Amino acid sequence: MKKLKLIIFAIIFFGIGIYTNIYFKTSNSDVIDGPSLGTILALPFHLSDGSSLSLSQIDIQDKLVINFWATWCEPCKKELPQLNKFHQQFINDDKIQIIGIAIDEPDAVKIFNKEIPVDFVNLIDEQNGFSVTRYLKNEKGVLPYTVIVNKQYEVIEQFYGEITLEMLIKAFK
Numbered sequence: 001m002k003k004l005k006l007i008i009f010a011i012i013f014f015g016i017g018i019y020t021n022i023y024f025k026t027s028n029s030d031v032i033d034g035p036s037l038g039t040i041l042a043l044p045f046h047l048s049d050g051s052s053l054s055l056s057q058i059d060i061q062d063k064l065v066i067n068f069w070a071t072w073c074e075p076c077k078k079e080l081p082q083l084n085k086f087h088q089q090f091i092n093d094d095k096i097q098i099i100g101i102a103i104d105e106p107d108a109v110k111i112f113n114k115e116i117p118v119d120f121v122n123l124i125d126e127q128n129g130f131s132v133t134r135y136l137k138n139e140k141g142v143l144p145y146t147v148i149v150n151k152q153y154e155v156i157e158q159f160y161g162e163i164t165l166e167m168l169i170k171a172f173k
Contacts, residue, residue, distance in 0.1 A: 037153060040135045045123030046106045048113065053123060055132070060151045062095035065168065068133045068145040070104045071112040075162040076144045080116050082165045087120040089165075096172060103129035103143065148172075 041056035058064065067083055069076035083098065090096045100122040102109045109124050123129070137155050138145045148157040148171055157171045 035131065035135060037135075040132055041153070043125070043128040043131060045101070045125045045128055047124070048106075048110060048122060053121075055123075055153070058097070058099065058121075060097065060149075062151070063097070063156065063172075064149050065096070065098040066132075066136065066147050066149060067098070067100045067163070068129060068138070068143055069100060069102055070143050071102070071108045072104075073143045077116060079144055079162045079164070080118060082163065082168075084117070084119040085165050086168045089169075099123060101125075101129045101132060103133070 042054050044052045044054050047053055065086070067079075069080065080100075083100070087098050090098070098120045100118055100120060102122055102124045103126050104112075104124060105126060106124050109122070113122075133145055134141075136147050136149065136153070137158060138160075140160055142160050144162060146159040146163045146168075147155050149155055159167065
């Protein structure tokens with residue numbers, strides 16, 4: 001008898017889950033378009049020196065690598081030295097730029113960077129970082145997440161999870 005009740009209970013909740021998923025996908029997809037590119041580019045971010053910067057202030061020459069990371073993310077910690085190497089290798093190449101977006105608190109990033117420095121421009125803001133990562137097609141909602149965008153901030157290449165120097169170099173060949 002208990003087994004039958006559990007099965008009925010599971011079927012009911014499974015049905016509610018399917019209905020809710022279908023309802024919200026069809027009803028909300030036509031209503032909510034999300035933020036515009038202009039809104040995303042205007043979002044303010046903190047820099048480690050206390051100043052602020054928005055994506056609209058970054059002059060993309062050709063392609064921009066954007067790496068989303070956080071201090072609490074273990075794969076992020078492992079890949080940051082690889083990204084530093086990539087930055088050092090292409091520091092004089094005007095066509096390839098790299099920035100980080102730390103989805104974190106400025107104080108946490110400041111402490112973290114004493115252990116693992118970030119050699120490239122690093123924007124910091126938890127809420128605005130989440131907004132940008134969603135806008136740039138992080139459909140899985142994972143960190144680290146790395147994209148290569150063009151001047152119009154169109155995603156050319158995306159990487160879910162930890163990235164290596166070799167993967168980045170291969171993306172530019």
